[in-house]
Amino acid sequence: MSRIQKTEAIVLSKLNYSDTSKIAHFYTKDFGKISGILKGGRTKNSKIGAMVDPLNILEIVFYQKENRDIQIVTNAELIAFHPLIKENFEKLKFSYAIIELVNFLTIESEVNLRLFSGIKKILQNMNSTDENPALNYLRFFVFLMHESGFELQLNLCSECDNEIKSFDVNGFNYEKGILCPNCSQDHLISLKLSRELFDLLICLKSGKKILSYDEMLIKSAIKFSENYLQHHHHEYKGSQSLKLE
Numbered sequence: 001m002s003r004i005q006k007t008e009a010i011v012l013s014k015l016n017y018s019d020t021s022k023i024a025h026f027y028t029k030d031f032g033k034i035s036g037i038l039k040g041g042r043t044k045n046s047k048i049g050a051m052v053d054p055l056n057i058l059e060i061v062f063y064q065k066e067n068r069d070i071q072i073v074t075n076a077e078l079i080a081f082h083p084l085i086k087e088n089f090e091k092l093k094f095s096y097a098i099i100e101l102v103n104f105l106t107i108e109s110e111v112n113l114r115l116f117s118g119i120k121k122i123l124q125n126m127n128s129t130d131e132n133p134a135l136n137y138l139r140f141f142v143f144l145m146h147e148s149g150f151e152l153q154l155n156l157c158s159e160c161d162n163e164i165k166s167f168d169v170n171g172f173n174y175e176k177g178i179l180c181p182n183c184s185q186d187h188l189i190s191l192k193l194s195r196e197l198f199d200l201l202i203c204l205k206s207g208k209k210i211l212s213y214d215e216m217l218i219k220s221a222i223k224f225s226e227n228y229l230q231h232h233h234h235e236y237k238g239s240q241s242l243k244l245e
């Protein structure tokens with residue numbers, strides 16, 4: 001049995017399928033991530049084919065069949081298309097990196113309303129403010145790791161459970177996690193966590209506004225987060241969107 005469903009959806013990706021159709025991934029409000037086919041979506045005058053474009057937010061109508069991997073999308077209405085992202089290369093690159101990460105870390109049909117509004121909010125922010133795009137991406141990265149069970153723990157030493165203090169020089173081991181100065185001496189550490197990097201990550205985790213920042217620090221925080229994720233999710237190969245220069 002199939003049912004007609006309507007939901008808000010963020011377009012994550014789109015690719016050609018056969019001579020006339022397209023297949024897209026959506027992160028939806030009510031059904032989590034789904035794949036949908038747009039029949040006739042490749043033809044020139046297809047309204048739906050043009051509207052279903054990565055980063056757009058739509059209201060889609062689809063035929064839902066429980067045991068089918070790909071749903072049939074029959075209609076779409078545009079809610080937001082983020083024009084200011086699309087005309088700015090830096091914003092575009094980091095926004096693509098956001099949806100790429102969502103596509104990678106989410107599981108089909110798992111509903112998460114907080115994640116859905118988090119993606120909407122970050123894209124809106126990317127579009128309408130001049131906040132640093134890399135910082136926006138980093139903030140979202142930290143949030144998404146939390147939402148998908150890969151949260152970075154920074155409060156307690158992973159070895160002795162002592163409280164971690166920002167003013168100490170703490171170590172980090174990608175397998176174990178953060179290590180206090182004492183434990184850093186007897187264990188292999190992947191890197192020394194600078195106080196600036198530690199403070200930035202704590203700020204992002206607690207959702208505080210960051211008033212001043214340093215480009216290099218943001219870059220190293222992104223690299224650090226990617227390495228961390230790679231160690232915990234072996235299929236993760238780093239962001240492909242950020243390799244576009």
Ligand SMILES: [Zn+2]
Nearest residue numbers: 157160180183
């Ligand atoms: Zn320790």
